[in-house]
């Protein structure tokens with residue numbers, strides 16, 4: 143299988159290079175014949191023709207599609223040339239007879255490899271995706287069998303922890319595999335993808351759902367909904383007051399230390415040596431383990447969320463923007479401290495929790511269960527009171543939420559999840575306040591003024607005392623309530 147990966151990667155890279163070269167040839171404007179313009183030769187320097195220069199020689203045309211003009215002219219010249227993918231596909235078949243390495247690879251897998259390149263090409267020209275890149279060993283790690291090729295014999299009937307089944311892969315042979323998720327006997331098996339990971343080989347089996355997915359009702363008609371607030375201290379906070387913890391698989395002290403030690407072992411070995419490679423594998427295995435743990439925990443969390451209510455309301459987070467670097471600060475041509483070193487740790491934590499992955503898992507489970515998911519604008523959700531909807535930065539004190547306006551006390555994250563649910567409700571009752579944050583801000587401004595006025599009357603000492611007390615956050619809740627009420631009286 144490792145051998146296959148090498149051949150397939152070379153095949154892909156060669157086809158890509160050929161297409162690129164053909165494209166460059168096409169764009170060389172000359173007054174010669176049309177055929178010359180479109181690249182009659184695979185290599186301009188040697189002017190060698192079809193079949194005599196390189197293993198995949200062919201004139202490949204722009205966008206992988208032959209223009210009507212060229213099709214006409216090639217027919218005139220008695221050449222039956224199709225588009226790039228047709229030519230390369232035909233040549234690949236010939237190549238299997240010529241080369242031992244190509245001959246060993248299953249022909250459908252090889253053609254599928256080419257089809258993948260075509261998809262990448264179409265993505266670039268039609269859907270404005272990135273241009274297909276050359277692949278290194280490190281990012282070419284899988285190949286795919288077409289539906290009906292791989293034969294699975296599931297002989298796992300008992301509910302033992304470790305159970306092996308057998309699979310026959312054409313061109314490779316029969317082998318056993320660890321049955322981690324038993325495939326139902328009546329399942330319609332589609333493509334089978336073989337993937338090389340740090341700790342071994344994996345097989346991803348695509349199954350066709352036997353039943354159609356349930357219809358997702360309109361969110362306005364559901365009987366119950368749950369709001370979720372994602373965070374770093376608590377992975378998920380639900381409206382019912384429960385939490386899903388975040389074990390910080392990749393950023394906790396133990397793992398960080400382990401990673402640091404193992405990474406250092408790699409760095410100390412001679413570059414290009416076998417020992418360095420071996421040490422690198424150990425690091426990769428640890429990363430894989432972290433990813434596996436995270437994945438498992440996220441499925442658990444997603445299942446919990448989806449099982450709670452008939453609809454889910456979440457934040458519409460822009461994780462990429464949250465992870466952005468701090469802007470460089472310049473003073474008289476010198477770069478000043480901009481807080482990036484502190485931000486780096488936060489960015490690492492954000493990468494570790496991977497909310498995006500979690501949201502996609504929730505979306506999939508909800509779709510399977512026929513439950514609607516709504517994403518709302520997350521602006522000021524952590525500062526807004528869920529009872530009186532007063533928005534202020536001072537409402538929050540670490541994990542504690544104390545409303546300045548009504549004295550409502552709650553856990554800050556639970557509070558945020560309730561605000562999130564409330565915002566979705568606004569749309570329920572069709573109040574439709576589009577500029578929600580703008581509205582709330584106006585209110586805040588007025589309240590802030592009065593609060594300052596009140597404090598000024600109280601005198602400086604009193605204010606500073608209140609401030610220190612709040613920041614310590616060790617005062618019993620009753621005392622805080624008292625403080626809140628007195629503030630309101632001054633209003």
Ligand SMILES: [Zn+2]
Nearest residue numbers: 527530545548
């Ligand atoms: Zn309030």
